[in-house]
Amino acid sequence: MRAPVYVATLAAALFSVPTTAATAAAEKDCKPKYSQRMASSIIARGQGVMTGLGGASEALQAGVVQKAFTALSAHAAHDHASAATYEQYVRVSATSVIPFLSNALTDSLTYPMDRLSNGNALLALSTAKGSLYRIAADALRESINLNRRNSEGGLWYFVYPYWSYLDGMYSLAPFYTLYSLTRPGSNRTASLDDMLLQFDLLWRHTRHNATGLLSHGYDASRTAVWADPVTGASPYVWGRSLGWYTMALVDTIEILEKEKAPSKYKASLLDKFQNLMPAVLKAVDPRTGGWWQIVDQPGKAGNYIESSATAMFSYSLLKGARLGYLPKKLAPTAAIVGARAQKYLTDHFVVENADGTLGWNGTVAVCSLNSTASYEYYVGQPILYNSVLGSASYVLASVEVEKL
Ligand SMILES: *[C@@H]1O[C@H](CO)[C@@H](O)[C@H](O)[C@H]1NC(C)=O
Ligand SMILES: *[C@@H]1O[C@H](CO)[C@@H](O)[C@H](O)[C@H]1NC(C)=O
Ligand SMILES: *[C@@H]1O[C@H](CO)[C@@H](O)[C@H](O)[C@H]1NC(C)=O
Ligand SMILES: *[C@@H]1O[C@H](CO)[C@@H](O)[C@H](O)[C@H]1NC(C)=O
Numbered sequence: 001m002r003a004p005v006y007v008a009t010l011a012a013a014l015f016s017v018p019t020t021a022a023t024a025a026a027e028k029d030c031k032p033k034y035s036q037r038m039a040s041s042i043i044a045r046g047q048g049v050m051t052g053l054g055g056a057s058e059a060l061q062a063g064v065v066q067k068a069f070t071a072l073s074a075h076a077a078h079d080h081a082s083a084a085t086y087e088q089y090v091r092v093s094a095t096s097v098i099p100f101l102s103n104a105l106t107d108s109l110t111y112p113m114d115r116l117s118n119g120n121a122l123l124a125l126s127t128a129k130g131s132l133y134r135i136a137a138d139a140l141r142e143s144i145n146l147n148r149r150n151s152e153g154g155l156w157y158f159v160y161p162y163w164s165y166l167d168g169m170y171s172l173a174p175f176y177t178l179y180s181l182t183r184p185g186s187n188r189t190a191s192l193d194d195m196l197l198q199f200d201l202l203w204r205h206t207r208h209n210a211t212g213l214l215s216h217g218y219d220a221s222r223t224a225v226w227a228d229p230v231t232g233a234s235p236y237v238w239g240r241s242l243g244w245y246t247m248a249l250v251d252t253i254e255i256l257e258k259e260k261a262p263s264k265y266k267a268s269l270l271d272k273f274q275n276l277m278p279a280v281l282k283a284v285d286p287r288t289g290g291w292w293q294i295v296d297q298p299g300k301a302g303n304y305i306e307s308s309a310t311a312m313f314s315y316s317l318l319k320g321a322r323l324g325y326l327p328k329k330l331a332p333t334a335a336i337v338g339a340r341a342q343k344y345l346t347d348h349f350v351v352e353n354a355d356g357t358l359g360w361n362g363t364v365a366v367c368s369l370n371s372t373a374s375y376e377y378y379v380g381q382p383i384l385y386n387s388v389l390g391s392a393s394y395v396l397a398s399v400e401v402e403k404l
Helices: 006-014 020-029 034-044 058-075 080-101 104-110 113-125 132-146 168-182 188-206 239-258 263-282 307-322 331-348 375-380 388-403
Strands: 163-165 217-219 350-352 358-360
Touching (some): 034 080, 058 080, 058 113, 080 113, 080 132, 104 132, 113 132, 163 188, 168 188, 168 239, 188 217, 239 263, 239 388, 263 307, 263 331, 307 331, 307 388, 331 350, 331 388, 358 388
């Protein structure tokens, strides 16, 4: 599966094949890549470090930075100094969450499922028994048992009774899976079965038969103003929530494979991934190569190409193609569409600052189901400048492009 044949064709299609002289010039120029430039800019802004003062999404901001920088430091391993810088920042970020997330009960009651995005870095740093990293990782794992659930066993995303969101899967599944497969006495089979159940419940409740896309979430009690009377689903396909779900699938499949989990788990998630990604490909905006804030309402007044969702789909498509998680026939197209999206982001949402750092534009603030969940609600939420939920996802997508 390494170095598939389509890569050369792909590179030629995307970027006109450079001449030898141009290649030499580019090497001499030695410009840092966008993945590293954006990561250094995130560091320069001090983002992804939890302070307790940064609002409800701080734990998720830390978690997504840790994941992006972990991928980047592995990718940049030949450049020891840079790799060490990113690794060190993962440690700083993971250390910063310890005071907030080391109590399982508080975790389960006061933080959304997003808290679990910190778990993989905490596990990686948990080398010594009794270390604070291990205590925090164990508390996060225990908080899954304490998290409230609906009558079908679906985990509540946060404090809203019986509501489950796609968003939570990115934080839950890779951590739940890695913990179950690497920590002895972790109730492995029941935990992995539960992980699959969470993907499945969201799928069954939120999938639109016509498009194959998933809407933002569902209310198992069907009482929310937005809930479909039959399925409980919210009405719209919100780009970023679906992006979290597709990244959850591809990252969890990778862990299941690496840790040699029983094959039924990978088979189940691959089935979903291979069913969902063609729908995501179909929904791409043909003019820009990006995805809409409300994915299933292309071109409607007020709708726009949203940068965090575009980065997440770019990453999911490229990584899925690279690791062989997509059907052979689809992989080349997926990689081309993923790379084109990353280039659109670079050209339209990456901002060159005078001091050499990169800014990031076009990422929507929080969209919550604690709202009308109407079309007007989703397109009316503010755009945040330098949102790390978008820029860290762009680092992930850029690492994938640089691997081509
Ligand atoms: C293992 O997980 C199952 C399902 O979540 C639960 O019912 C059971 O009590 C757990 N057992 C232990 C020893 O934690
Ligand atoms: C969607 O498809 C599923 C599976 O084929 C079917 O059970 C369900 O009734 C369909 N729902 C709608 C609203 O058409
Ligand atoms: C961010 O995007 C908005 C909307 O396109 C634009 O008005 C604004 O100038 C951009 N900010 C920067 C710093 O480029
Ligand atoms: C949910 O929305 C209501 C109404 O806007 C607000 O008062 C409440 O604080 C929100 N709940 C949370 C947990 O944010």
